[in-house]
Amino acid sequence: MKIILLAAAALSLAATAAHAAPTHRSTGEIMAQIRDPHGRLIVVAHRGCHEPAPLHGFGAAPENSVQALEKCAAMGVDMMETDVRESKDGYLVIMHDETVDRTTTGTGKVADLTLAQIKSLRLRQDEGGSDAAATDQFVLTLDEMLALAKDRITLNLDVKDAIYPQVIAAVRKAGAQNRVTLKTRVGVGSQPLAPMAPYDEVPFLVIxxxxxxxxxxxxxxxxxxxxxxxxxxxxxxxxxxxREALPAIVKRAQSLGVRLWVNMLDGNFVLGAGSDRDALRAPDAVWGSLVREGVSMLLTDEPEAMLAMRDASGRR
Structure with missing residues (x-):
């Protein structure tokens, strides 16, 4: 049903736009667009492009995998959101959950497994689970992910452990300071974080x-x-x-020249705005409505349909 909805939504917008080969942009060009608060919608793929993309002839891929990034790059996605944890022996690995149980053929906490043990596992298809097929894809290190993304796509690194200095050091070692973003949460009493070390070394978002x-x-x-x-x-x-809080937030963000990011995954971020699934039925009414209200970065599990909506509407 999801594939049918995806295909119908994208085709109703513009089949030619969806089928067209994306224009290659350097990661520097993408970051320049991200830094421009008046720029086009930035499409952010949640843990990579793991869902099927039927208009491009792509099947599913394991989340946070080589295949998930390859699909994103081929479709012209702006950014891949991905997750970083630390192994038992101090290596930075790409894994969302605290354990490897859902997404791989193994079990156990990432923090209790060595890199060699993690590398012996295989990723399960799409979002994983015990019923999902094992694939030939393996867990990436952060170094491998940074190398794979170079000159192809920007990365948003969701740092899951207290390892920000280590992550930023790895980014610096890879020369990737202008092609990744990091983020963390702030409260009413928080000092400005973007100017603070080590956050000042990379483009930074706050929640x-x-x-x-x-x-x-x-x-x-x-x-x-x-x-x-x-x-x-x-x-x-x-x-x-x-959702009623959004206009005042948009007004302040626009007056200060900064983009707003919304997660579209399950409809529980901006309440009443709809989810990715709702958007497959009515892309412009869900994703497009938020863009018109002033949101300009959307995290999605359905990047192919979102790209089709953006390109068909002329928000390039």
Missing amino acids: PKDGDDSGKSIPDMIAAQMSGKIKPVGIELPYRLP
Whole structure:
């Protein structure tokens, strides 16, 4: 059913746009667009392009895999969101969960496994699970992911452990400072983080933690985080934000010249705005509506359909 919805949604927008080969852009060009608050919609693939992309002839791929990145690059996705953890022996590996159980053929906590043990596993198809087929894809290290993405796609590194200095050191070693973004949460009392070491070495996003869940404090948090000499390139809106809070947030973000990022995965980030599944039925009514309201970075599990919507609408 998902594939049928995806194909129908994309075809109703523009089959020719979806089938056209993407124009190659350097990662520097993509980052320049991300830094431009008035630029086009930035499509961010959640753990890579793991869902089928039927208009391009692509099947599913394991999340956070070589295949997931290859598909994203071939389709012209702007950014791949991916996850970083630390192995028992201090290596940085690409893994979302605390354990390898869901996504691989193995079991156990990442922090209890050596790199050799992790490398002996195989990733399971798509989002994994015990019923998902094992593939020939393996768990990547951060170094491997950075090398794979070079000159092809930018990365958003979701750092899962207390390893920001190690991650940023790896980014510097790879010469990838201008083709990755990092992020972390901030509160009402947080000092501006983007100018602080080590965050000042990479493009940085912040996620406001809304104390009373009304969203009313977020405009002031954005202003505080934008007050430093080095400014974040984006603000990721928090989980379960009331949609009625969005206009004031957009107004403050636009006045300060910073992009807003929304996760579209399950409909529980901007409440009432819809989910990826809703968008497969009505892309412009869901994704397009948020873009018109002032959101300009969308994290999605359905990047092919989102790209088709963006390109068909002329928001290039």
